[in-house]
Amino acid sequence: xxxxxxxVERATAILRLLAGAAGPLRLSEVAGTLGLAKPTAFGIxxxxxxxxxxxxxxxxxxxSLGDGVRHLHRSGIDPHDLRSLATNWxxxxxxxxxxxxxxxxxxxxxxxxxxxxxxxxDSEQELRIDEVLPFHATALGKVVLAFSAGIASPSPDLERYxxxxxxxxxAFDVEMSRVRExxxxxxxxxxxxxxxxxxxxxxxxxxxxxxxVAVSGPLERVFHTVGAPRDGIVxxxxxxxxxxxxxxxxxx
Amino acid sequence: xxxxxxxVERATAILRLLAGAAGPLRLSEVAGTLGLAKPTAFGIxxxxxxxxxxxxxxxxxxxSLGDGVRHLHRSGIDPHDLRSLATNWxxxxxxxxxxxxxxxxxxxxxxxxxxxxxxxxDSEQELRIDEVLPFHATALGKVVLAFSAGIASPSPDLERYxxxxxxxxxAFDVEMSRVRExxxxxxxxxxxxxxxxxxxxxxxxxxxxxxxVAVSGPLERVFHTVGAPRDGIVxxxxxxxxxxxxxxxxxx
DNA sequence: CCCCACCGTTCGGCATCGTCGAACGCGGGT
DNA sequence: ACCCGCGTTCGACGATGCCGAACGGTGGGG
Numbered sequence: 001x002x003x004x005x006x007x008v009e010r011a012t013a014i015l016r017l018l019a020g021a022a023g024p025l026r027l028s029e030v031a032g033t034l035g036l037a038k039p040t041a042f043g044i045x046x047x048x049x050x051x052x053x054x055x056x057x058x059x060x061x062x063x064s065l066g067d068g069v070r071h072l073h074r075s076g077i078d079p080h081d082l083r084s085l086a087t088n089w090x091x092x093x094x095x096x097x098x099x100x101x102x103x104x105x106x107x108x109x110x111x112x113x114x115x116x117x118x119x120x121x122d123s124e125q126e127l128r129i130d131e132v133l134p135f136h137a138t139a140l141g142k143v144v145l146a147f148s149a150g151i152a153s154p155s156p157d158l159e160r161y162x163x164x165x166x167x168x169x170x171a172f173d174v175e176m177s178r179v180r181e182x183x184x185x186x187x188x189x190x191x192x193x194x195x196x197x198x199x200x201x202x203x204x205x206x207x208x209x210x211x212x213v214a215v216s217g218p219l220e221r222v223f224h225t226v227g228a229p230r231d232g233i234v235x236x237x238x239x240x241x242x243x244x245x246x247x248x249x250x251x252x
Numbered sequence: 253x254x255x256x257x258x259x260v261e262r263a264t265a266i267l268r269l270l271a272g273a274a275g276p277l278r279l280s281e282v283a284g285t286l287g288l289a290k291p292t293a294f295g296i297x298x299x300x301x302x303x304x305x306x307x308x309x310x311x312x313x314x315x316s317l318g319d320g321v322r323h324l325h326r327s328g329i330d331p332h333d334l335r336s337l338a339t340n341w342x343x344x345x346x347x348x349x350x351x352x353x354x355x356x357x358x359x360x361x362x363x364x365x366x367x368x369x370x371x372x373x374d375s376e377q378e379l380r381i382d383e384v385l386p387f388h389a390t391a392l393g394k395v396v397l398a399f400s401a402g403i404a405s406p407s408p409d410l411e412r413y414x415x416x417x418x419x420x421x422x423a424f425d426v427e428m429s430r431v432r433e434x435x436x437x438x439x440x441x442x443x444x445x446x447x448x449x450x451x452x453x454x455x456x457x458x459x460x461x462x463x464x465v466a467v468s469g470p471l472e473r474v475f476h477t478v479g480a481p482r483d484g485i486v487x488x489x490x491x492x493x494x495x496x497x498x499x500x501x502x503x504x
Numbered sequence: 505c506c507c508c509a510c511c512g513t514t515c516g517g518c519a520t521c522g523t524c525g526a527a528c529g530c531g532g533g534t
Numbered sequence: 535a536c537c538c539g540c541g542t543t544c545g546a547c548g549a550t551g552c553c554g555a556a557c558g559g560t561g562g563g564g
Contacts (some may be wrong), residue, residue, distance in 0.1 A: 003297040005522070007551065008263045012303035012320075027512055032432060033399060033461055037553045042513065042552095047256040051264035061512055068264075069321065147285055180284055209285055259522065280540060289524045294542065296522095422561070435561055 010034065011044050015053060015069065026061030063186045065149070082211060083115045086244045090117045090213065093240040097233060099217040100125065101240075103202070106144040110134050111212065120219055135173050137165050139187035139199035146179045147201040147209030160190040165190045184234055188227065189219060196222035198229050213241050262286065263296050266299045272435040276314030288301075304412065334421060334463060335367045340440050342369045342465065345492040349485060351469040352377065353492075355454070362386050363464065371469055388424050389417050391439035391451035392466045398431045399453040399461030417442045436486055440479065441471060449473035452493040465493050 013034055018025060031041035037120040045063055048054040052068025086103050094101045104111035110132040135141035136158045158167040164173045179185040187197040199214035202220045215222070215237050223229055265286055268279060277285075283293035295359045297315055300306040304320030338355050346369040356363035362384040371376045387393035388410045410419045418424045431437040439449040451466035467474070467489050475481055 003295070003521095004302060005259050005263075005295050006520095007257050007259050007522085008296055008299040011257075011260045011263060012300065012305055026510095028510080035455075037515080038511095039515090039554085040552055043255070043257050044260055046513090047260040048264065050256060051261065053264055183287075186473065203287070258549095259551085278539095280539080289545090290540095291525085291542080292523055298542090 001084060007044060010036065010040075011048060013047055014041070014048065015065065016072040017242070018054065018063060018065045019069075022058065024064040026062055041050055051095065082244075085247050086115055086202075086213070089243050090115055093213070093215065094118070094120055096236055097215050099215040099221060099233075102128065102140060102197075102214045102216055103211060104133065104140040104144060104214070104243075105211040106148040106209075107132060111138065111140040111144045113140075114211075133191065134159065134161070134225065136216075137161050137187075139185040139197040139216075140212045141178065142179050142185035142187075143199040143201050143212035143214075144209070146176055146185070147203075148211075161191045162189055162193050164188055164193075186212045186223075186229065187214075187216075188223070194219050196232050197224060198237055200234070200237045202241055203245040213237060213244065259296060262288065262292075263300060266293070266297055266300065267317065270306065270315060270317045271321075272318070276309055276312065276316040278314055280317065283344060302483045324354060337499050338367055338454075338465070341492045341495050342367055342393065345465070345467065346370070346372055349467050349489055351467040351473060351485075354380065354392060354449075354468055355462040355463060356385065356392040356396060356466070356470045358400040358461075359384060363390065363392040363396045365392075366463070385443065386411065386413070387448075389413050389439070389442040389467075390466075391437040391449040394428065394431050394437035395451040395453050395464035395466075396461070398428055398437070399455075400463075413443045414441055414445050416440055416445075438475075439466075439468075440475070446471050450474060450485050450489055450490045452486070454493055455497040463498065465489060 015032060017030060017033060027038060027042055027045065030045060031038045034041065045054055049056050049063070049066065051066075055064050055065045055066040056062070057064070082103065082105060088103045090103060094117040101115075101117040102113050103115040104113050106112075111128065112132045113128050114130075116128045133141045135145040158169065158172060159166070160167050162249060166175060175194075184198060184200045187195075187199070195216060196219040197214045197216035199212045201209050202211040202213055203209055215233060221230075222233065228252055258375050258383065266282060269282060269285060274484060279290060279294055282288075282297060282461045283290045286293065297306055299319065303318075305318045307316050307318040308314070309316070325356070334355065334357065342353045342355060350372060352371040353367075353368035353369040354365050356365050358364075364382065364384045365380050366382075385393045387397040389490050410421065410424060412419050418427060436450060439447075439451070441447060448471040449466045449468035451464045453461050453484070454463040454465055455461055467485060473482075476486065
């Protein structure tokens with residue numbers, strides 16, 4: 001007899017129960033049918049409700065199957081939602097690091113920028129929204145590739161953008177292992193000469209990787225001469241990513 | 253910030269991850285993407301697999317979304333599966349109690365008999381498979397009504413079959429409360445004069461009520477003259493129900 | 505008005521169960 | 535042979551899930 005995760009098992013039972021019901025069920029009916037205490041059933045069904053798998057009628061408080069189950073073929077997060085949730089934090093990160101901030105979502109051929117905050121100085125800067133960054137040559141690309149699912153491995157031919165672009169598949173695989181192990185990625189002029197970046201994953205409900213946030217700027221502003229990020233940059237970016245991720249979890 | 257059940261939340265994230273993936277995922281990919289330890293992810297995904305929500309490829313061990321999610325509109329248990337699983341236990345119960353054994357599943361208008369074991373004597377007996385028993389006048393009906401979901405309340409007009417049939421809604425509600433509280437139901441000639449029965453719910457995966465098993469026979473063979481079931485009858489029936497229920501859980 | 509019944513939801517103590525590092529056995533590649 | 539990555543198992547431990555008690559709300563009846 002293999003062991004199962006009891007609460008997960010109960011969640012599946014609740015979903016089946018609601019699916020087979022002729023109409024919405026009261027919590028007490030769910031709990032009684034499954035032989036659970038009401039607060040126990042409530043905790044599980046609330047989690048399923050927050051995940052969109054269960055729908056609760058506002059007037060009657062009855063529960064039924066949610067759209068999330070039927071729409072399981074559609075995953076990920078709406079880029080509009082991501083941008084509107086992330087704006088304030090991205091602005092604060094730019095102020096704090098004095099670097100530009102980019103937020104991207106995974107797409108089949110790369111990481112698409114959905115939000116861009118300029119570096120807070122007087123320099124000439126160009127808005128990069130909707131630009132698709134190659135996976136292998138950017139910190140954002142590496143992060144979304146490492147932490148999001150459903151993305152095919154990049155083409156074996158890794159295009160060269162600069163002298164520093166990783167074009168050997170083996171070297172790139174090593175780099176990706178480092179990214180997964182570390183939980184963040186860096187970029188040292190692989191796409192644009194002299195430009196560096198540090199990127200951290202954004203996680204949605206349940207830890208699902210839904211995108212990435214990065215700080216970017218001149219190499220010497222992002223890294224020490226020995227190549228490690230300047231003090232506080234990874235921490236600040238990670239802190240911002242965590243705040244955005246939390247709101248993504250709540251929002252879902 | 254409302255609290256959620258962490259493992260249930262992770263289960264929903266895994267389902268979403270698999271739903272959004274371009275193809276089947278390895279366990280390590282699931283775990284890495286969600287930032288979980290492999291055994292943690294394994295425990296959850298195994299539970300989902302056993303529930304039919306996740307499919308594991310036998311050759312590659314890769315995981316993908318299972319049919320159980322797509323078929324959430326179809327709940328309950330296949331009566332053929334139930335019969336084939338329950339046969340041996342039902343036979344044993346009939347031998348042990350010297351009574352006939354009936355197994356039923358819930359249906360909109362009553363409890364449908366899917367399996368019938370004759371009383372082990374030479375009496376003339378008629379096979380009752382596919383007979384639909386009224387909820388309010390039979391032990392089987394009361395049990396499936398009490399412990400299965402999605403069944404509308406019986407019509408307010410409770411049909412009379414014998415002098416002993418409960419036809420007052422209030423009295424029937426009291427009886428149903430007793431059934432739910434006790435976990436089993438009895439029948440004292442409410443459908444057929446002189447025929448008694450004791451019934452216990454069958455539970456499928458996660459505790460979901462999927463049917464009922466009952467022993468039935470002449471009133472004086474099922475009950476004492478004071479109306480309580482004879483010694484061991486409830487226990488034997490419950491024991492059989494538990495065994496069947498366990499195999500239903502494993503089987504799913 | 506009050507009372508009652510039932511409801512979903514919250515609270516908090518506690519012990520069970522979920523988590524996860526370490527390890528295992530397997531298969532494939534060199 | 536060794537190495538690597540895999541899914542799966544094991545067992546210690548403490549975090550989290552469980553659930554009794556309670557709360558506040560709603561509706562119905564007297």
